[in-house]
Amino acid sequence: MQINIQSDGLPIYQQIANQIRYRIAARNLKPGDEVPSIRSLAESLRVNPNTVARAYRELETEGMLEKRRTKGTYVAEQDHQQSIRQRARQLEPHLDTLIMYAVQLGLSLDHVTEQLRERIEVLEKRRTKNKEDLA
Amino acid sequence: MQINIQSDGLPIYQQIANQIRYRIAARNLKPGDEVPSIRSLAESLRVNPNTVARAYRELETEGMLEKRRTKGTYVAEQDHQQSIRQRARQLEPHLDTLIMYAVQLGLSLDHVTEQLRERIEVLEKRRTKNKEDLA
DNA sequence: ATCTCTGTATTAATCCAATAGTACAGTTGC
DNA sequence: GCAACTGTACTATTGGATTAATACAGAGAT
Numbered sequence: 001m002q003i004n005i006q007s008d009g010l011p012i013y014q015q016i017a018n019q020i021r022y023r024i025a026a027r028n029l030k031p032g033d034e035v036p037s038i039r040s041l042a043e044s045l046r047v048n049p050n051t052v053a054r055a056y057r058e059l060e061t062e063g064m065l066e067k068r069r070t071k072g073t074y075v076a077e078q079d080h081q082q083s084i085r086q087r088a089r090q091l092e093p094h095l096d097t098l099i100m101y102a103v104q105l106g107l108s109l110d111h112v113t114e115q116l117r118e119r120i121e122v123l124e125k126r127r128t129k130n131k132e133d134l135a
Numbered sequence: 136m137q138i139n140i141q142s143d144g145l146p147i148y149q150q151i152a153n154q155i156r157y158r159i160a161a162r163n164l165k166p167g168d169e170v171p172s173i174r175s176l177a178e179s180l181r182v183n184p185n186t187v188a189r190a191y192r193e194l195e196t197e198g199m200l201e202k203r204r205t206k207g208t209y210v211a212e213q214d215h216q217q218s219i220r221q222r223a224r225q226l227e228p229h230l231d232t233l234i235m236y237a238v239q240l241g242l243s244l245d246h247v248t249e250q251l252r253e254r255i256e257v258l259e260k261r262r263t264k265n266k267e268d269l270a
Numbered sequence: 271a272t273c274t275c276t277g278t279a280t281t282a283a284t285c286c287a288a289t290a291g292t293a294c295a296g297t298t299g300c
Numbered sequence: 301g302c303a304a305c306t307g308t309a310c311t312a313t314t315g316g317a318t319t320a321a322t323a324c325a326g327a328g329a330t
Contacts, residue, residue: 106160
């Protein structure tokens with residue numbers, strides 16, 4: 001498993017969790033697939049087993065992974081895959097954080113939704129432009 | 136100046152900054168108003184001057200406050216008041232963070248805007264309900 | 271001049287999250 | 301039984317962020 005660790009401030013265990021989360025979302029990893037064992041991944045990243053364990057534990061709590069003791073760790077079968085609702089619930093605290101910031105900046109909430117829409121447009125355009133550049 | 140400090144994990148200097156930011160946004164503090172001196176506020180909160188100084192420095196960077204050396208610290212005249220654009224720019228990194236989370240959760244960006252809209256509605260209702268309860 | 275008020279700078283103590291070191295416990299297959 | 305693999309638990313180190321202690325520097329009032 002190709003995981004890139006950078007010393008860019010973001011904790012290692014989160015970098016691992018993010019990258020696996022992303023692969024699952026992109027269906028690059030599918031339900032039932034086995035992910036590297038804690039020890040082997042720790043070894044290949046030259047990182048302590050506990051660090052990988054923490055990433056896996058977090059993903060397990062989210063219902064992304066499923067540990068089978070003495071067997072290994074696998075991408076969970078159901079849960080996150082079909083249930084958008086569950087994932088949406090995980091996004092909620094981040095929404096609240098954003099709203100809190102907006103309130104503190106004295107920005108109206110209508111303004112925030114509008115600004116978010118605009119920001120997404122910008123990012124989308126950038127993304128499609130990159131694809132064109134590659135073609 | 137009535138500032139409440141709680142030991143709830145949020146750093147003291149941020150609690151101070153937040154509360155002042157909020158008052159300015161609510162026009163409870165107006166441009167030109169003087170805020171308590173670093174030393175006096177520090178004393179009344181039983182906190183180190185540097186802690187208050189840090190809050191003020193942050194607000195100054197944001198263009199909210201304006202220090203006049205040997206005079207005191209004042210709510211800035213222009214800047215934040217009329218320029219929504221400036222405040223919006225400060226919100227941008229938070230928008231990006233939210234978008235990043237959404238992508239990692241495999242949620243479409245349209246979904247995010249929709250969920251944000253819904254979340255805001257909930258909070259708005261809760262807010263108006265509280266007002267009714269008080270009446 | 272000196273007292274008293276501004277904000278500032280430097281260094282030290284403290285605390286906590288992240289990570290490592292290392293030993294433990296269960297299962298499987300030889 | 302024992303080797304080789306799973307995930308886990310416990311303790312120690314470290315590094316960074318927060319806060320404190322304390323001293324500094326400028327301006328105004330008396």
